[in-house]
Amino acid sequence: MPIYEYxxxxxxxxxxxxxxxxxxxxxxxxxxxxxxxxxxxxxAGFRLAGDGWYETDFKSGNKKNLADNGGASSGATPD
Known part of the structure; x- marks a missing residue:
């Protein structure tokens, strides 16, 4: 629903x-x-709601820090 200004x-x-x-x-x-x-x-305005819209839509390549990578930004594997 839009917000109208009067x-x-x-x-x-x-x-x-x-x-x-x-x-x-x-x-x-x-x-x-x-x-x-x-x-x-x-x-006109819009609202981006919910988790992940920035991570998945606006970051590129290795800058993404998605939850499924375990928080590791490098290619290292946990012990």
Whole structure:
């Protein structure tokens, strides 16, 4: 679900609201209670969640430090 940014044309109050794509835009300002809210055009954002996205997707070659290598960065084997 996207986070939409709104601004009240009456009092200048700004807010962010997590809404479904299909949800109707907000119109009533929570600060001054007028129907003067407008949805702003803002930068899209994304969130990378979970373990391993950096290790597997953005590091290259021998810089990867994946859990399955036992923590050894060199080719040495445990005793």
């Amino acid at each position: 601004e009240c044309k009456g009092c200048g109050h700004r807010l962010e609201k997590l809404q479904k794509l299909s949800a109707e835009p907000l119109t009533d300002c929570p600060a001054c209670t007028t129907s003067a809210l407008t949805r702003l055009v803002s930068a």
